[in-house]
Amino acid sequence: MTLIHKVEHCHTMADVRRNIDALDERIVALIAERSGYVAQAARIKQNANQVHDQARIDFIVDRVKAMAAEQGAPEAVIEAAYRAMIDAFIEFERGEFQRLRPQPSQEG
Numbered sequence: 568m569t570l571i572h573k574v575e576h577c578h579t580m581a582d583v584r585r586n587i588d589a590l591d592e593r594i595v596a597l598i599a600e601r602s603g604y605v606a607q608a609a610r611i612k613q614n615a616n617q618v619h620d621q622a623r624i625d626f627i628v629d630r631v632k633a634m635a636a637e638q639g640a641p642e643a644v645i646e647a648a649y650r651a652m653i654d655a656f657i658e659f660e661r662g663e664f665q666r667l668r669p670q671p672s673q674e675g
């Protein structure tokens with residue numbers, strides 16, 4: 568597999584895990600930033616049935632799989648990670664949608 572990003576050659580599991588931990592810090596920061604936009608989707612969408620948008624999900628998955636192929640990342644991992652992440656974001660967005668539009672019975 569040809570990676571366009573440089574990967575440090577590791578001699579020990581400690582080396583491997585130090586690098587993975589450092590990448591996870593960046594990945595979590597990016598997911599946090601992404602969640603800021605998903606939260607805004609919950610504000611902008613008018614109906615709860617717009618939260619799950621299959622056409623958009625298909626577009627994202629196709630796009631990131633093409634990016635994976637270009638960058639030498641394992642496509643199956645990228646696809647599984649994105650499908651799981653978007654499933655979780657849909658639940659997050661549903662929660663935000665409800666939170667922003669409390670029903671009278673939920674207001675106390």
Ligand SMILES: O=C(O)C(=O)C[C@]1(C(=O)O)C=C[C@@H](O)C=C1
Binds near residue numbers: 605608621623660
């Ligand atoms: O693009 C949207 O409509 C979003 O709400 C964002 C997002 C995502 O996580 O990318 C989340 C839910 C939708 O089903 C599709 C995509």
